[in-house]
Amino acid sequence: MFCLCCQGPQFRLVPNWGNAGHSTNYLSFLQRNRRFFTRSFSAVEVVAYDREKQPEQHSFTVSYLINACGLSPEIAASLSKKVAFETTEKPDSVLALLRNNGFTNAHISKLVKKSPAVLVGSVEETLLPKLEFFHSVGISGTDLANILSSNPIILRRSLEKQIIPNYNFLKSLVSNNEKVVTVWKRALRLHDVSKTVVPNISALRGIGVTQSSISALVISNPGVLCEISEKFDVSVKKVIEMGFNPSNRAFVDALVAIRNMTDNSWEQKLTVYRSWGWSENDFWLAFRSFPRCMTLSVENINIKMDFYVKKMGWRPSAVARTAVALAYSLEKRIIPRCSVLRVLLFKGLIKENINMYSVLVPSEKGFTDKFLFRYQEQVPQLFDIYQGKIDLSELGIGFEHRPEANER
Incomplete structure (x- = not known):
């Protein structure tokens, strides 16, 4: 049983043990688990709120979701409409099992928020066998916690009919558990591979897509393969009509771009590139060589184009010919290299x-050999400039606006 105790401006839910002996045990329990109560969930401190307007938030389930699972009162109240329990026996056993298998408090909060029903599931019949399977194939600890908290629907799937077959199939495609973990975290719909993924992969193989490209697609964008076959085939046909060769890696990148973008988003990106001076030919040259240029955000595109065209003086058509440069990190690659170039x-x-x-x-080695080691004697501080230890402004140089140079 719990009671509310006032401590300053806040209320705390504390067990009402009923006698001095139990109070002593409670204090001992708090001392042994001080770290849990102080660090795991600050939500143990429940802010008092209007009982008349939100009486349901004081239910047993809501209190448990707040105190044991670290959820906010608002989220707990919402989830209590989907799952309810009158004792802590089942949810306590579930949380204990999860913690024993590497789940942190953050993992538990994330998992319960997405799938509160896990708290009332059978530990011995459903949850434990699935965790044991993951352990048996070498997926445990943080990796397992990351998978299940990111994609908790896995726990609602049949171990024999879906989880084990899915694992075996993915392992055959991506070669190691680390990559299987990545796929499971990313693909919320990757549960019954036999219905969608297997037919779609067969279709790709049938038109000449290589195994390496398929594996790369599974790892980077597994959700694309979860589309029903009819819609998937339409997207594949569209990519072929755009002139992509199925045997090239760019084919699956274009497929990802087509599948993940709405018509409105596509037109918006086209408008942005046109505003920077790309012709129709420039766009298709860029897209066919680097399809991911259409999956970048508008903000990302504008920032990179501004730097390349206005600050470095490269023509828009030159950027189109090197469209992969739009994906590079401004801080880690573009500015350091262009700083060296400017000097x-x-x-x-x-x-x-x-x-x-x-x-x-x-590559890093190719750049340093060509531009750093080669000119180190003439410019001794070149490496410091590249590493950001010396700012260009200290040398009286900057990335001020530059008129377009000759075609570069």
């Missing part, structure tokens, strides 16, 4: 018409 240009060590592909696309 070398300022000192006249390289020609003005150097193209952006040779600067941004090479």
Whole structure:
């Protein structure tokens, strides 16, 4: 039984043990579990709210969801309409099992918020066998907690008919458990692979999509393969009509772009690229070489195009020819490399018409060999500039607006 005790401006739910001996046990329990109560869920402190307007929030279930699962009063009240219990026996056993299998308080909150029914499931008959299976194939601890808290619907699936077959199928495609974990976290609909995923993969193989491309698609965007076959086939046909070769990796990237975008979103991205000076030919050149250029956010596109065109002086058509550069990190790759380029240009060590592909696309080793080691003697501080230890402004150089240079 619980009672409300006033402590300052807040109320706390505490057990009403009834006698001094039990009170002593309660204090001992608090001392042993101080870390749990102080760090796990600050929601143990329940803010008093209007009983008349929200009387249902004081139910046993709501109190449990707040105190044991770390949910807010509002969320707990909402979830109590989907699941209810009068004793803590079942939910306590579920939470104990989860914690023993690597679930943190954050994992439990996330899991219960998405699937509150897990609290009243059978531990011995349903939950435990599934956890044991995951352990048997080497998925446990944080990996297991991440999977199930991200995609708790797995726990509602049949172990023999869905979970085990799905695991075996995914393992055959992606080779190791780490990648299986990634797929399970990303694909909320990847539960019965025999109905959608297997036929769709067969369709891709039938038109010449390579196994490596299929594996990459499964890992990066498994949800695409969960579409019903009729709709999936329409998307595949559309990508083929756009001129993509199924044997090239760009084919599945284009398929992802087509499947994940609405017509309105597609037109919006086209408008943005046109506003930066891309012609129709520029767009198709960019999209066919790097389909992911259409999955970037409008903000991302504008920031990168502004930097390349206005600050570096590269023509829009040059960016279209090196569309992959739109996906690079501004802070980690673009600015460090372009800072080096700007210094070398300022000192006249390289020609003005150097193209952006040779600067941004090479590997880390390729870039450092070509631009850092090669000019280290002439510019001793070049590595410090590349690593951000010296700002260009200290050298009287910056990324000010530049007129478009010759075609680069």
